[in-house]
Amino acid sequence: MSHAPHAAFDAAGQESLYPASNASTYLNSPTLDASYLAGFLTLQSPTVTVGLCVVIALVLGRIFGRRKLPQGVKPLPRLPGLPWAGRFWDVPEQGVDAAFHFGALHKKYGPIYEWKVMGTTHIWLETDKVARDLFVLRQKKYCDRNILPAAMGVKEDCEILPLSGYSDEFKKHKNFIHTLMKDSTPKTFYGWPLVENKRTLRRLLESPERWSEHMITHCARTIGSIAWANPEHGNKLLIVVPDLLKAVSPAGPIINKLTFLRHLPAAISPFKKFEAKRKQLMQDAFYEALQDVKDRVEAGNCEDCWSQLYLAEEKRVPEARKMDWHEAAYAIGSSSFVAIATIGGPLHSFFLAAAHYPEWLPKVQEEIDRVCGDRLPTVEDMPHLPKIRATVKEVLRWRQSTPLGVPHEAMEDDVYEGYFIPKGAMLHANHYLISREADKFPRANEFVPERWIDPSYPSYKEPLTEFPNIRGDMAFGYGSRACPGVELTNMELCTLFGALAWAFNFTSKIPKEDLPWYEVNPYVITMSKPFPMDIQPRSEAKRRFIENECGDAGYVLKTKREGKWDIVHEAGEKEPWTWDGLSVPYEKPAVKRVYPEGA
């Protein structure tokens, strides 16, 4: 595998790397010159793109008809559309809207049906049974990932683990990550999450109105410490995540819908130019962080972390499983940046649940006070805190971080219950709908943590010292591509929810009818939009505890750039920081949104 920094996409006369902008979108990136922008805007024009699509559809429709199937095999129910181009006009932009849209269609088309767009067959799996039958019981056939038009070359180069195609390289990377997780889980991720819990309490005490920023900061600093023993490396992740997340989302650049645009030559493709810069920045982030650990290890002053573990074990690993510098830098970096938006999702939903269901928090606080008294909860307390675990489990069910999971691509033709599934089809498990299956989850659209600890609910399991827990939870996907971050998520969410409930009371500052309900960012990893919350220490003793025991608050925003990886928020405290559009505050719409049944 070549480790040259993406030479294929480098345009001639490339400018120096762009400063880590906090507002770098395709339209306002300082790196795009006027001619690229003009070309890009032309491509964004609906008239031009619709015209282009119809012409291409008619040509390709004549070339590729529907395939002849073997006797007894049926085509899947299919949404009507143009030949080849399918229903390209019917792609819901927002991640969660797609989940609602396809979730509603399942009533008409059944638990598995197909939808064609731009020559690709998309298959929607709308029940847990179908998702498990395919992704778990037949996992070898369904463990590839799809090509991502805007994130060019990402499937093939096996650098970003969640998006890599299935290959021996991928298996080596995934084993590597499993080993890091396995070795650090019993050591409670070297205690880093508990260190950051205290800093987060301090920030909330000092500037409660910035709670959304504090949650995102918490995730970045925690994973920065676990991966590289330095929370400040989390800044690098905060900078690289937004562009990548946009690149892999339908709500990102237009090339994700008009996929044929990926064939534009590099010299005239604004997408390729942007992507080359995005990749270079990511490589700098991962290389610099690993190099910093190497320097500290050599100086004999590096604390425990994944990178230190890699460097210590490197020489002992058998040749076939060895990860070179580049591979290790990417495996660690790309598994770390996933830990911010995904865990940030349930953290935001915790505030949303506290606002909509104020009666639940006092029950959790009663449990924590009884078990922990005047100290913060630890991992060892968790068997005795079923209400905290139920809160984590229910938040993940009620508002998924990834409402449509991550697509799996079929590696070969298959027949399921008589229906044909072609090689190359993209299969989407509708996590949103699956977590609302009526027989398992009565009152599914409500936040009901009791369903995990009250025997009258079908989801209840004993013993309560062990259940509920999030191991094997559908929120983390299925089969051989399932998420390796479950234990870390469990520790981070259980201990931080516990610390928050121990320390503070949370009350909405706006009336219930004006609160957001299912308003989230438009990307494939979603977070509830923040809204004004009153956050008060539960007592003077707790306030003093936070002031005395939780020293440095660990803010990350700066108002002026001093270093390459500074996160700049020029508005200071005047305006909320929105993480490049990933956590834009909720604004009450003129007409209240009507949600589909189930949301």
Ligand code: HEM
């Ligand atoms: C609330 C927290 C999280 C949720 C809901 C979540 C969800 C998911 C989902 C749905 C997938 C795709 C599974 C599939 O293809 O079926 C995934 C994959 C992945 N997740 Fe997570 N995740 C979370 C946290 C984390 C954390 C903390 C890490 C690492 C520190 C992580 C690392 C990964 C990686 C590396 C993959 C790719 C696995 C592969 O493609 O084989 N995730 N996650």
